[in-house]
Amino acid sequence: MRRVRIELAIGLALCALFLLISLAPALFAGPSDAVSVARRLEAPSAEFWFGTDETGRDVYARVIHGAGTTLGIVGVAIGLAGLIGGGLGVLAGFAGRWADLALSRMADALLAFPPIILGVILASTLGSGAGNLVLALAIIYVPVFYRVARAAALMESNRAYVEAARALGYGEAAILLRHVLRNVAPVVALQCVILFPLALQIQAALGFLGLGVPPPTPDWGASLQESRNYLTAAPWLALFPGAALLLAAVAASLLGRALQARHT
């Protein structure tokens, strides 16, 4: 249990740090879009900790400012997917046969696709931009949340207290709201944390394939895409945004593991 506590502490601290960077990047770095041809592709130095990119922009500043874009998109998408998927899951778990069957088959159909392929198709259809990326990621993860919430709702709905509430004459809606939501919500919330690192990787992969946010918005996946042309000539372009991705995913994973350990 000590380890769980340590992991939780580290996870929370890292998450808090990323949250702060995302919300107030100006505290950590100067502007991310100052172009200067004179200092292009400079290696990391005391002045530019992470070096400079093709157009002479400060990679450190791009990484810091990219946090808000990247993590924001993933965060909002996961939250949205949690709400929609969770809601539908509870509905299916409660409403019974036909709605359940129809929704479950749909969810299975979506889950049958590799998430990245689904992401590429959706991002191509919807077009570029942060909003559309959020939507694409949300659609990928709705069925996952749906399954988790449905299972939890099924379990809850068979519990004695729900049966008792029914017997006491509460209406279906009231039961749903009061009891089931209260018990399903934490499961969905936990799932949000668990899925965060996975969604982060999908977001980065889409950015890497050029389907992410358009320039000049800083974004980790987009930075990795730009870095490809200088993979061996200027490896810092790939290393630092990737390391930021890795660290953010580690933070979320730590938090997720610790929460999961507590939950069970």
Added chain:
Amino acid sequence: MIEALLRRLGAALVTLVLATGVVFLVIRAVPGDIIGEMLGQSAGDPASEAALRAFFGLDRPLVTQYLTWAGDVLRGDLGTSMRQGLPVLGIVLDAFLVTLEIGLATLLVSILVGVPLGLAAGVRPGGVADMMVEGFTLLGLSAPVFWTGMVLLILADSWLGWSPPLIYTPPSVSLADNLEGIALPVLALGFLQAAAYAQFTRQQSAALMRQDFVRAARARGLPARVVYGRHLLRNIAIPLVTYAGLILVQILGGVVVVETLFGIPGLGRTLLAAIQGRDYPVLQGALLLTVVVALLVNLVIDLTYALIDPRVRGA
């Protein structure tokens, strides 16, 4: 038992039909089609566009297009690539074999690395080995695979002065060239999957360690190695094998970006090219294969569990 199996099979079929329908519609919702790629910035008169549309059958109602396609699939004909004019079945199978090889190689690497790590960590939860393995799994599961691949490319170039070969060589032509070509992608994917294996094995073995018969065996004075060899491995072998199926499905779906990065002509790159080129038949064929493989693996896993676990058998 039979009834449960049939029910699962039925559900899988419904999923399959739905999934293919979804792909069919969604890919056609993406603006642009094969004709755009063919004509480029050389628009002709409307007659020639109409002629091309008719040639590819794109002028027919969507329902007709879908039913024709589905009917052909049932007869074993996946259609013809709009871009290359070649049979989709051949294109998709060629690509699938490449990806399957990478998937199996990755599986082998990740089992060879991940299982021992997981076992080492599981013997003494909280020990030094456990902490280190924990760190490994955390990094492995968190790093985007394509980024791991990029780092490997950088390291290979700067340390070894080595770069991957230009062309994927099938193992039947030259095993050495083949291995040279898939080494980096397999390592990149293997880092992730070895972490997954280590974590899974650790959980399984840690859970087993707490079980009475293991405790009893150790109390009888049997050394840890013997307990491991005799009980643990035997008991976690089956979950590990079924886990392999899941991982394989995950690899097959997840290689898209890695194949793109390393220029491997596998299923993922074929899928991506088909989406970008609006080659509907290839996209549908490739996704059909991906989905069928995923459903089959899941079915086999369920069956395995049903056979070994009497509780599931009754369900």
Added chain:
Amino acid sequence: MPLSTPRLTIDRRTALLAGAGLLGGGLALPARGQDGGAEAVYGPDDPQARRGGTLTVAIANEPPNLDPFHQAGDARTAITVLMYQGLMFEDASGVAKPLLAESMAVSDDGLTYTFTLRRGVRFHTGRTMTSADVKYSYDYVRNPANGSPGALDFGTIAEIGAPDDHTVVVRLSEPNASLPMTLTNRFGGVVPVDTFATPQARARLSQQSVGTGPFMLQEFRPQSHIRMARFPNYWRQGQPYLDGVLFSVQPNAASVLVALRSRRVDLALLARPQDAEQLQGQAGLNITSASSLRQCSLDLDGNHAQLKDPRVRQAIALAVDKDAVMQASISGKGKVLGTIPAAMQESWGAPISALPNQKPDMARAKALLAEAGLPDGFTMDLISIIGFEWMDPAGVTLAQQLAPLGIRLNIQRVELGVWLNAYRSRNMRFTFNDWGTQPDPHILYYRHFHSQPRGADFRNWNNAEGDRLLDAGMATADPARRKEIYVEFQKVVDASVPTVMLFSPDLVSVAQQRVRNYAQHPTGWWFGLAKAWIAA
């Protein structure tokens, strides 16, 4: 078939002079040298050439297929020119030279072109080429029902006759001085009669070639490679020098560089000319740079929002500092353009100094915007295409340059398929573009800028004066007069701004030392491999 008598026949010397003397055009030219003038095409012969060996070429842009008639993409043409040949060759000088034709003659009225075919030309299928094959091929391309993107280029052809096995007579519905350039290698390849008669034709072209070119297709593996072997019955005795060519499809520009450095490839054309600096100082690599026929441009849709007003388009043109955009996009490794691609500037271009809207002039730009009733500017989407990397930095730079006018740009990235869809349906709005041409002003401008239905007018420009000049240019055979007309046309483009041609990226080819006698063609196509060889 009523045909006028051929009038004009120029000997090879005159044709070469026309090429050297800047202009040329559709006038004419034959060539009855020892080898029918063939030593002049594809670059020089090399008496020291050593036969044998396979040359490996890295390409980052893969052709969807190798069909010479049904693909507009440059990636396709770049490769199929080695397998399929037209009657003529698009010489870098801007003059079409005989290729499968041995000579060409034009009638007085400019309506009838008579081609005498080279003898002993064999197809990869083994058959000998006759005039019937030429007639079949060009009739196929120009028939809209066959859906070839080349149909519009062949639109002035009224009838093709094959009076005997070695003569092809092309009759036009109106004079078209660019006909010889049209019958070159983009859509003018000659294939055997009935090549497309069966439904399997398309599949076949992905598996074997049926042209007359120096190389024949051996294997095409999508997403991986294209392998070609020397055609043993090639009509040019002793050529090609190479036994084969292997095109390796590379996932991105960086892997091409790595492959060059580690000597896994012999030759590559850099998709990003600025990558040359990453190879500087690398022993054993020959890096050559040349002007190209490609143009990176900014297109303005005359039907789109504020762009409807020519004053707004002019203001934008006056605010753009092309050199700064080129610096940001390709580190300056190119040529800033006026109204024509770099490799045509000398032969066909209006002098940039004679064009009033090519130098940044903020004061005039602001005045024009104010005149248009937009003193405070406006907000507009600027479209860039995913995968065209120069567009990202160009967009950022352009946004900065237009900001002082109060024009706020939102960069939208769209996928190529989506972009092409909008483009062809003439709904291109305000977008970057990247396109190439054969070295002829009619082929360059007509389709893009002439109003419908004769042209495609993608930019909804609909300019009567422009139309008039384009029609005049097409009908005029005299090279000097022709140039005057196209210079006039460029002045109209400069004044009314349907497009801002930004820059031509240099064609940077990188070859290992052992690659000899490779001449880079300004189209960026692989013609040069027909005469390249590998030193021991």
